[in-house]
Amino acid sequence: MSEVSGEGAVRQPAQPPAGPEAALRLAVVLLVAASGAVETLSFIALDHVFAGVMTSNLALLGMAIGRGQHTGVTAALLALAGFGLGAAAVAWLTRRHTGTVTHWSAPVMFSLGGELAVLAAGAGIWAAVGGTPGDTTRDVLQFGAAAAMGIQAAAMVAAGRAAAPTTYLTGTLATYIVKGVGAARPDRWVPARLCALIVGAGVCMALLRAAPAWAAVLPAVLVLCALLTACQPLIRMRRDAARAT
Numbered sequence: 001m002s003e004v005s006g007e008g009a010v011r012q013p014a015q016p017p018a019g020p021e022a023a024l025r026l027a028v029v030l031l032v033a034a035s036g037a038v039e040t041l042s043f044i045a046l047d048h049v050f051a052g053v054m055t056s057n058l059a060l061l062g063m064a065i066g067r068g069q070h071t072g073v074t075a076a077l078l079a080l081a082g083f084g085l086g087a088a089a090v091a092w093l094t095r096r097h098t099g100t101v102t103h104w105s106a107p108v109m110f111s112l113g114g115e116l117a118v119l120a121a122g123a124g125i126w127a128a129v130g131g132t133p134g135d136t137t138r139d140v141l142q143f144g145a146a147a148a149m150g151i152q153a154a155a156m157v158a159a160g161r162a163a164a165p166t167t168y169l170t171g172t173l174a175t176y177i178v179k180g181v182g183a184a185r186p187d188r189w190v191p192a193r194l195c196a197l198i199v200g201a202g203v204c205m206a207l208l209r210a211a212p213a214w215a216a217v218l219p220a221v222l223v224l225c226a227l228l229t230a231c232q233p234l235i236r237m238r239r240d241a242a243r244a245t
Helices: 018-046 054-067 070-093 106-128 135-162 170-181 189-210 217-244
Strands: 003-006 009-011
Touching (some): 106 135
16 A cells, blocks of 8 residues: 655555565564654653654744743754754765665665664663753753654665655554545554554653663664564575575
8 A cells, every 4th residue: 555755745665575574564663663662752751842753843843932932942953953963864874775675775774773872872871860861961862862763764764665654654644544444455554553653652651650760771672673673584585595506
């Protein structure tokens, strides 16, 4: 079925072989869960802005300006700047990238590895301050969380037809309703991604309440699992090539 790479941009994915397709789609589900966890940390425990949903942050920025709320303006600008920097870094890294429907290329995997490094560093800082960062540390973590989501979003765009949106699902939901349910051709992976966002946010919220110092570990673990899952098609391809020779 149709997939959405952004708010309003629709693409028609090709159909990769069943094995690689399942692995890559599961990896996307894990990345969605990670973004749900990051959004929980960003909105609840940091500056009440979103790390990956820039539409909402632009609205929050406008509201903060209208109220004359300096801290709100700063938080929204940090999120916007972090997301933009992360996305720009991936754009540079993948500038000569050619997408494939069977696996994620080395530049995409390297980008997601960078996201993992950013999230792991943030988790270390978060644990060191016991889940209660001060103002400066909170700003650093907010910027880093948004940069990680910018990296993830841009990596999925660079992956092309082998991926799907993981940080913004409004367009995905609309397309699913109109071109899936409405056309009697629903894609079972879309509900899986929507549920993953809820689960990732819910588990992170539970960790914030029960063990706040460890809550930031969850997104990093989920991205690591996504990377390991996305490696399966590459491993299978290399094994098949070795057998052929």
